[in-house]
Amino acid sequence: MKIMICPDASHARTLAARILSDQIREKPASVLGLATGRTMEAIYSLLAERSRHDEIDFSAVTTFNLDEYAGLHAGHDQSYRYYMRKHLFDHVNIAPDRTHVPDGSAADVEAEAVSYENRIAAAGGIDLQLLGLGENGHIGFNEPLSSLSSRTRVVTLAQATLEQNAVMFGGDPGRVPTRALTMGTGTILDSRKVLLVVTGSKKADITARVIEGPVSALVPGSALQFHPHCLVILDNAAASGL
Numbered sequence: 114m115k116i117m118i119c120p121d122a123s124h125a126r127t128l129a130a131r132i133l134s135d136q137i138r139e140k141p142a143s144v145l146g147l148a149t150g151r152t153m154e155a156i157y158s159l160l161a162e163r164s165r166h167d168e169i170d171f172s173a174v175t176t177f178n179l180d181e182y183a184g185l186h187a188g189h190d191q192s193y194r195y196y197m198r199k200h201l202f203d204h205v206n207i208a209p210d211r212t213h214v215p216d217g218s219a220a221d222v223e224a225e226a227v228s229y230e231n232r233i234a235a236a237g238g239i240d241l242q243l244l245g246l247g248e249n250g251h252i253g254f255n256e257p258l259s260s261l262s263s264r265t266r267v268v269t270l271a272q273a274t275l276e277q278n279a280v281m282f283g284g285d286p287g288r289v290p291t292r293a294l295t296m297g298t299g300t301i302l303d304s305r306k307v308l309l310v311v312t313g314s315k316k317a318d319i320t321a322r323v324i325e326g327p328v329s330a331l332v333p334g335s336a337l338q339f340h341p342h343c344l345v346i347l348d349n350a351a352a353s354g355l
């Protein structure tokens with residue numbers, strides 16, 4: 114792992130956006146793995162701004178999102194497909210058929226998970242996977258005790274995740290879907306490069322466990338220690354437990 118510590122969250126986001134932009138410039142037909150969550154919003158806003166100024170061209174880019182809530186249709190305002198349209202896809206010149214988010218409303222979500230994994234492989238795999246970190250150490254929706262070699266599948270969300278994400282569902286953890294489709298930890302580790310972005314003091318302890326702790330299924334993000342090209346961007350607050 115290579116760790117870069119920025120003075121604050123704004124610098125961390127700017128650096129992450131620059132790395133993504135450089136990836137697209139160096140390989141216009143990049144396959145990007147994308148993440149959701151509050152950490153990513155400002156990064157996507159910076160990418161949208163660069164695209165508006167013609168500094169990056171998404172026309173040949175293909176994207177695969179990490180995860181999606183099971184049971185939410187693409188138009189639901191808390192679905193990750195909706196999030197991606199709102200924060201990125203509607204603001205850049207990417208062809209809709211090049212954007213992939215697991216279909217949480219599929220009649221057979223298990224089959225959708227298998228098909229999603231196959232679609233990633235058919236696209237040639239992921240060049241650069243952008244990741245955030247859950248407060249319990251999850252990456253994508255790979256919750257503690259997920260197999261470190263797991264593939265895209267349907268999972269049950271941890272109570273901690275329901276609580277962390279409740280704010281997006283009117284503050285009520287009971288309204289957060291309890292299941293999701295997620296790329297597996299093994300799927301994520303297959304990406305050629307990984308960019309993990311973590312900000313804020315609330316994640317200081319888990320960040321230290323991800324980077325410095327033993328590799329353990331209890332902390333799914335710790336599996337990234339095995340990745341040969343994993344860059345971690347932190348702000349000072351998230352790095353304060355290192």
Ligand code: GLP
Binds near residue numbers: 151245248254274
């Ligand atoms: C969700 C997503 C994760 C993301 C995490 C962190 O649970 N499934 O992929 O990393 O949120 O979110 P935030 O950036 O809002 O802390």
